[in-house]
Amino acid sequence: MRSAPTILHLDMDAFYASAEQASKPSLRGKAVIVGGLGPRGVVATASYEARRFGVHSAMPMAQARRLCPNGACLIPRFTLYREVSELVMGMLRALSPLVEPLSLDEAFVDLEAGGAAFDAAGARAVGERLRADITAATGLSGSVGLAGSKMLAKVASEEAKPDGLLLIEPGTERELLAPMSVRTLPGVGPATGEHLRRAGITTVGELAEAGEDELVRMVGKAHGAGLYRMALGLDDRPVVAERDAKSVSVEDTFDVDLHDRVRIRNEVQRLADRCVGRLRASGHSGRTIVLKVRRYDFSTLTRSETLRGPTDDPAVVREAAARLLEGVDTTGGVRLLGVGVTGLADYTQEDLFAQVRAAEADGDPGVAQESGTVAPDGAERVDVPSGAGEVEAPGGAAGAVGSVEGGGAPGDPGGGVVRYWAAGSDVRHAVYGPGWVQGSGVGRVTVRFERPGSAPGRARTFRVDDPELEPSDPLPLVGPAGGVSA
DNA sequence: TCTGGGGTCCTTAACCGT
DNA sequence: TCTGACGGTTAAGGACCC
Numbered sequence: 001m002r003s004a005p006t007i008l009h010l011d012m013d014a015f016y017a018s019a020e021q022a023s024k025p026s027l028r029g030k031a032v033i034v035g036g037l038g039p040r041g042v043v044a045t046a047s048y049e050a051r052r053f054g055v056h057s058a059m060p061m062a063q064a065r066r067l068c069p070n071g072a073c074l075i076p077r078f079t080l081y082r083e084v085s086e087l088v089m090g091m092l093r094a095l096s097p098l099v100e101p102l103s104l105d106e107a108f109v110d111l112e113a114g115g116a117a118f119d120a121a122g123a124r125a126v127g128e129r130l131r132a133d134i135t136a137a138t139g140l141s142g143s144v145g146l147a148g149s150k151m152l153a154k155v156a157s158e159e160a161k162p163d164g165l166l167l168i169e170p171g172t173e174r175e176l177l178a179p180m181s182v183r184t185l186p187g188v189g190p191a192t193g194e195h196l197r198r199a200g201i202t203t204v205g206e207l208a209e210a211g212e213d214e215l216v217r218m219v220g221k222a223h224g225a226g227l228y229r230m231a232l233g234l235d236d237r238p239v240v241a242e243r244d245a246k247s248v249s250v251e252d253t254f255d256v257d258l259h260d261r262v263r264i265r266n267e268v269q270r271l272a273d274r275c276v277g278r279l280r281a282s283g284h285s286g287r288t289i290v291l292k293v294r295r296y297d298f299s300t301l302t303r304s305e306t307l308r309g310p311t312d313d314p315a316v317v318r319e320a321a322a323r324l325l326e327g328v329d330t331t332g333g334v335r336l337l338g339v340g341v342t343g344l345a346d347y348t349q350e351d352l353f354a355q356v357r358a359a360e361a362d363g364d365p366g367v368a369q370e371s372g373t374v375a376p377d378g379a380e381r382v383d384v385p386s387g388a389g390e391v392e393a394p395g396g397a398a399g400a401v402g403s404v405e406g407g408g409a410p411g412d413p414g415g416g417v418v419r420y421w422a423a424g425s426d427v428r429h430a431v432y433g434p435g436w437v438q439g440s441g442v443g444r445v446t447v448r449f450e451r452p453g454s455a456p457g458r459a460r461t462f463r464v465d466d467p468e469l470e471p472s473d474p475l476p477l478v479g480p481a482g483g484v485s486a
Numbered sequence: 487t488c489t490g491g492g493g494t495c496c497t498t499a500a501c502c503g504t
Numbered sequence: 505t506c507t508g509a510c511g512g513t514t515a516a517g518g519a520c521c522c
Binding site: 035038039040042044058060061062063066103187220221222223248251252253298336340 | 488
């Protein structure tokens with residue numbers, strides 16, 4: 001069954017880094033690295049200029065700085081990326097109602113379903129125009145893959161990068177795939193790749209030769225069967241526009257491992273509250289509470305508890321998380337904590353209260369226990385004085401940072417306002433106007449004053465507590481404040 | 487100075503009820 | 505009544521994706 005190449009996969013090129021370059025003219029053509037800037041940060045995206053130094057995503061930021069000491073390292077600005085993403089997704093939806101976003105910078109489109117294209121020539125024309133329109137509207141480039149299936153369209157856009165388009169003609173897919181690395185296929189990561197390599201399989205062609213039975217034996221039923229079909233270029237998964245969320249979770253990695261049990265408990269409570277905040281914002285409640293703990297040695301464990309009914313009550317989630325924590329040994333230190341909720345239901349508040357009442361009538365401790373909630377503190381965190389929780393256990397780590405406590409900026413929202421200016425963040429100066437933080441340290445912060453569409457601007461340095469300087473929202477890449485062309 | 491954060495899906499084992 | 509097969513649910517972990 002040979003189908004026309006009318007599945008389109010769009011992948012924006014080095015999305016976060018390109019968006020930063022578009023909004024910060026002085027960074028165009030320069031190495032830009034977007035990611036976490038803390039001692040345990042990793043790279044989210046590197047510009048192509050930075051990739052030439054060997055920097056790539058998921059690499060520890062410290063290593064990236066070593067490889068590319070002159071690169072600009074910036075924190076991600078998701079508000080901006082989301083805005084650009086919505087603009088682009090809107091353009092895709094103009095082509096077809098069947099648009100399946102995979103992330104902020106990637107999506108599938110079923111062109112045939114939208115009547116946008118029915119054959120290779122039509123699909124190619126739509127793809128080329130889309131790329132031009134995206135660049136005109138955002139100043140960014142995207143790569144397009146066109147094929148008869150999602151898997152092949154994705155492989156095609158990957159091959160087309162950067163700033164290209166590739167259409168896989170029906171009938172040519174097996175020859176095209178055969179010499180490619182097995183790692184090209186979606187679903188083959190480091191573990192499966194290594195597994196296959198030990199069996200002497202490194203290319204997609206060898207994968208196809210191995211046969212389904214052999215693959216199933218090696219990597220399991222579902223994975224093996226799927227892998228075999230993909231190696232033959234077979235994939236009939238439809239493009240689906242709406243997908244229901246299945247879980248909501250939040251997690252924090254701490255700059256320094258946590259040892260103090262009290263502090264750990266407090267962090268779990270905070271995470272539970274944040275998680276419920278997100279759960280409610282998404283209009284969901286959930287039944288299963290999950291606690292995640294990553295220990296000093298990077299070993300990760302999860303503990304979960306399923307309630308009698310779904311909840312979005314912070315007290316209930318806090319208590320469940322606290323109970324789960326009691327069963328976890330944290331001696332040695334904890335580098336990450338997370339709280340999640342799965343088994344989502346979109347119950348309304350009314351339904352939920354009805355559930356609670358029913359459960360109370362049942363005498364069910366699972367759901368009804370908000371009455372018996374201990375809740376030592378409200379939403380407010382009871383902060384362990386800095387340092388007090390970090391008194392080193394014998395043989396403590398080299399960290400010794402002390403000043404910045406886990407995740408939070410060392411800002412004091414109360415009085416003196418010593419602000420923390422993260423590199424890459426947006427600011428506005430009363431005199432010089434909008435700009436972005438280039439760097440800060442020893443009581444100073446350097447700001448470059450430029451905006452999307454302007455010429456590269458000049459940098460000025462201020463005291464970190466300069467009253468004329470304040471954080472601000474990102475300027476749009478296009479529109480009144482900016483403009484894609486200078 | 488190793489290794490983020492937010493997800494999805496699959497596998498395995500234990501357990502319960504039929 | 506005992507035993508076994510089977511299905512569903514829960515819990516935990518692992519791989520993978522962007």
